[in-house]
Amino acid sequence: MAKSIKVRASNKKGLTTVKALMSHPMKVEKKDKKTGKVTPAHFIQTVTCEHNGKAVLTAEWGAAISANPYLSFKFNGAKVGDSLKISWVDNKGENASVDAKIK
Amino acid sequence: MKKLAAIFTAVVMLTSPFVVNASPQQDLKDFRAFFKNKFPATPMNDFINGVYSIHKASREQWEAFEEFPSYEIYVDKGEALFNDTKFKNGKGFKDCFPKGQQGIKGTYPYFSAKSGKVVTLEGDINKCITSNGSEKWGWKKGKMAYLSAYLAYQTRGQTINVNTPKGEAAVAAYNRGKAHFYAKRGQLNMSCADCHYYYSGNKIRADILSPALGHVSHFPVYRNKWAKKSGDGMGTLHRRYGGCNKQVRARPFKAQSAEYSALEYFHTYMSNGLKWNGPGQRK
Amino acid sequence: MNSKRRTLLKGSLAAGAVGVAVSAGLLAPRTVLAAWPKSAFSAKGVDASLSELYGSGDASSSKSIKLKAPDIAENGAVVPVTVSSSIANAESISIFVAKNPQPLTSSYALGSGTEAYVATRIKMGKTSDVVAVVKAGGKLYSAQKEVKVTIGGCGG
Numbered sequence: 001m002a003k004s005i006k007v008r009a010s011n012k013k014g015l016t017t018v019k020a021l022m023s024h025p026m027k028v029e030k031k032d033k034k035t036g037k038v039t040p041a042h043f044i045q046t047v048t049c050e051h052n053g054k055a056v057l058t059a060e061w062g063a064a065i066s067a068n069p070y071l072s073f074k075f076n077g078a079k080v081g082d083s084l085k086i087s088w089v090d091n092k093g094e095n096a097s098v099d100a101k102i103k
Numbered sequence: 104m105k106k107l108a109a110i111f112t113a114v115v116m117l118t119s120p121f122v123v124n125a126s127p128q129q130d131l132k133d134f135r136a137f138f139k140n141k142f143p144a145t146p147m148n149d150f151i152n153g154v155y156s157i158h159k160a161s162r163e164q165w166e167a168f169e170e171f172p173s174y175e176i177y178v179d180k181g182e183a184l185f186n187d188t189k190f191k192n193g194k195g196f197k198d199c200f201p202k203g204q205q206g207i208k209g210t211y212p213y214f215s216a217k218s219g220k221v222v223t224l225e226g227d228i229n230k231c232i233t234s235n236g237s238e239k240w241g242w243k244k245g246k247m248a249y250l251s252a253y254l255a256y257q258t259r260g261q262t263i264n265v266n267t268p269k270g271e272a273a274v275a276a277y278n279r280g281k282a283h284f285y286a287k288r289g290q291l292n293m294s295c296a297d298c299h300y301y302y303s304g305n306k307i308r309a310d311i312l313s314p315a316l317g318h319v320s321h322f323p324v325y326r327n328k329w330a331k332k333s334g335d336g337m338g339t340l341h342r343r344y345g346g347c348n349k350q351v352r353a354r355p356f357k358a359q360s361a362e363y364s365a366l367e368y369f370h371t372y373m374s375n376g377l378k379w380n381g382p383g384q385r386k
Numbered sequence: 387m388n389s390k391r392r393t394l395l396k397g398s399l400a401a402g403a404v405g406v407a408v409s410a411g412l413l414a415p416r417t418v419l420a421a422w423p424k425s426a427f428s429a430k431g432v433d434a435s436l437s438e439l440y441g442s443g444d445a446s447s448s449k450s451i452k453l454k455a456p457d458i459a460e461n462g463a464v465v466p467v468t469v470s471s472s473i474a475n476a477e478s479i480s481i482f483v484a485k486n487p488q489p490l491t492s493s494y495a496l497g498s499g500t501e502a503y504v505a506t507r508i509k510m511g512k513t514s515d516v517v518a519v520v521k522a523g524g525k526l527y528s529a530q531k532e533v534k535v536t537i538g539g540c541g542g
Contacts, residue, residue: 006175015501021171025334028509045422056497057504062427064483064491064509066464067334068173072505075497091422164456167466170505309458309536327461386460 005088007100011080016102018049019072020086028063043091047071050085051078078102127268127277127372134373138316142304150317151380157304158311165384174252174325174382177337181253184246191236196250199231208251208258209379212368213266214273221276221364225251225339229359242358243342244335251323252337255381263320263379265372280369283362284315289353310386319371321383328386337382340367427490432482432517435490439480440526445519448473451529453518459510462535468505469518471527476502478521484530485514510535 004023009016022044029041047059056075078084080102087097138150145156155162185196185204200207211224225247229239240247268277284295298307299315306312322340330336341358344366348355356362426438433443454468469479477496481504482489491508502520510516510533517530 006171006179008171019171021173021175023176023334054497055495056500058495059504060423060427060493060495062488062491064486064488066507066509067330068176070171070173070466070505070507072170072468072503073494073500074503075500077499160457161460164460164466167468167505168464173464327464331463 005098009102016078026067044088047088151320153313172384177249181249184250204257209261221368248337252382258379280365283366289351291351293351445526445528448527458534462510471502473522476522480519482517
């Protein structure tokens, strides 16, 4: 599942800008009006971004985040060549994680 | 008023497209001139960005997407498909496309004098699959769209260069596509040209009509609309043709039918000289 | 255990700390589910959701929050939104769509060296105010912008 999170992290003058694109349907719960059948929601709940073991950003998401979600943020204290770890957990307990190099 | 007069003259002059005997080269010249006249502020090659080349607010949203476009997920899938797919007889795509993935898309569509048909990229992808013993892929989405997206990505920046239709059969195919483009159809009695030629740049309810010049350059396309159900918005050109026909309440043709292949032939030739920039992200 | 505690984020989001613990392999995902702010996400109405999230529904309007979103969204299912703020000591940013059935779309706990800046793409059910809230120094600040969501035309 490594490729299910794509990351571009670039460092300029000490500020690292991170852009991530995650592969996930981010489904809202749906109830069929005719049959009453409920399709349960399926979405990423928590995204954790860590640098040197420290969480730089933790995102709590609901199903209202778009499918194949995008996330961008900026943080200080890293340098080119450092590693950034991004992982997510969804409401079904599935998870994914990737280590990206800061360029 | 001056602009209106210029457009009117251009339209009158260009009703000559209905004269089937006009040459493809002349059609191409007239086509480009029409759009250059209609959208004078748009640099010629920017037409490959469709609506975003002619409407600022839409462009800003599109640029927000281009920071990390959703189709990148599917380009990756396409890459894996190209490199790793093994057919029933053990062969792979590299056996059909020995020169590698670079620039493949730029060689399509073309008219094959041998088979008497327009050959499309998707057509050859399935030909590769079936001739090696495996079951063909769907034409409109899924694996076909992902592989096509990867190949389109590898061709980015190259110039669209469909060979000028020569010979009776090729010109006939070209004219079939051209006729489809200008013919009214469906309950709404509209032609492709109504929206994408004469009224391009105008609004249809809340949508802005994209100019046909540069249309095919960014296919296959990731449509946010197609992504609504499952997150997978990737689709091929013929998928869009079918959708468009349905939207004027005309019965769509089958993807990769002779009709749509002819349309693709005409449609792509009309963008000769612009650059391939697929896959694209659209609403 | 102690070293893990020191990596906890500033701010009220216990879920944030749990998030770190998960990736450190300490907690099973099921525990994360418990800590995800469910009541905030299911609250109806921005104020109710804010109360569930931060303990208070009182946010003062601030010009130091820049909320970038299109005037008219091309497609309500994917609306690009960027929130940035110059307010000092920002700990958390949250984004709401006032007229969504459940307004809270997301909440972001910022690490100590992290800028008050976040960009994402959200779903909007219909034309609505998009509200950005920043928690800093124990107070809540907000900015909002109306984004129109239209029915498409022939292409939509």
